[in-house]
Amino acid sequence: MDGRSRTTGLLLAAGAGRRMGRPKALVEGWLPRAVASLAGCDEVVVVLGAQADRARPLVPPGPRVVVAEDWEQGMGASLCTGLRALADGGSRRCVVTLVDLPDVTAEVVARLLAVPGEAGVLARAAYDAVPGHPVLLGRDHWAGVADSAAGDQGARDYLRARDVVLVECGDLAAGVDVDTPQELGRQRLSGPS
Numbered sequence: 699m700d701g702r703s704r705t706t707g708l709l710l711a712a713g714a715g716r717r718m719g720r721p722k723a724l725v726e727g728w729l730p731r732a733v734a735s736l737a738g739c740d741e742v743v744v745v746l747g748a749q750a751d752r753a754r755p756l757v758p759p760g761p762r763v764v765v766a767e768d769w770e771q772g773m774g775a776s777l778c779t780g781l782r783a784l785a786d787g788g789s790r791r792c793v794v795t796l797v798d799l800p801d802v803t804a805e806v807v808a809r810l811l812a813v814p815g816e817a818g819v820l821a822r823a824a825y826d827a828v829p830g831h832p833v834l835l836g837r838d839h840w841a842g843v844a845d846s847a848a849g850d851q852g853a854r855d856y857l858r859a860r861d862v863v864l865v866e867c868g869d870l871a872a873g874v875d876v877d878t879p880q881e882l883g884r885q886r887l888s889g890p891s
Contacts, residue, residue: 705811705834706789707736709761710852711797712747712769712776717877722798723753730758732797735832737804738811739793745780774847781840790816792840794853795832801871802832809865810834821863825873829864833857 709732711723723729723746736742742761746753747769757763766779777794784792793810795802806823810832813821819836822829833853835843846856867873 704740704789704791706784706787706792707733707739707742707761707807708777708780708784708792708794709733709736709742709744709797710773710776710780710794711753712745712750712766712779713773714748714770715798715877718798721748721753722876723756724749725798728797728800729753729756731800732795732802733758733761735795735799735802735804735807736793738808740789741787743780743783745776745783747776772849773852774849777847777852778844781844784840789837791819791834791836793832793834796875798875798877799831799871799873800876802873803871805870806867806873807832809867809870813863813865819863820857820860821865822857823867823873824864825866825871826868827864827866829857829862830873831875 715722733742744757744761744763745766747766750765754763764779764783766776768775793807810821813834817837819834820839821834823832843853843856
């Protein structure tokens with residue numbers, strides 16, 4: 699180790715994408731791009747769920763894949779599956795990101811990785827001062843996040859009740875999730891930011 703804290707990238711890609719008409723993990727190019735955004739992490743864990751057998755071959759070599767069997771319960775279930783997968787590892791913190799953030803890049807994640815602190819750190823990307831994803835969670839918070847995660851809330855309530863370092867990334871990305879084919883079409887028309 700070079701003295702910095704060991705960090706795992708945790709990519710949540712388990713949902714059915716009902717408004718998209720297919721699981722977002724199956725949208726062309728999204729899984730590889732999201733994995734690439736976590737390139738600065740020491741390891742990457744990808745959480746799949748809906749149509750996991752079809753999505754697994756789309757994950758590039760390297761990341762560990764886990765399946766959230768209870769993915770239908772929402773993002774909270776996927777987050778809990780991912781945090782359980784990290785529990786026995788050596789990471790002191792993790793960067794949680796979502797597969798449906800097409801303009802979030804490794805540069806955004808690098809800003810979060812630069813936040814000092816290990817097991818007690820809480821930070822998240824902000825876009826024009828609006829909190830978003832990715833989120834940096836120190837190990838001390840994993841159990842509390844898992845306890846509060848329910849439905850599609852993920853860590854929202856847990857983070858809202860604590861002091862969280864906001865890392866401005868609006869100059870790098872919009873950080874907006876893409877939920878529908880219409881939004882996907884607009885994103886393709888505008889290209890990468």
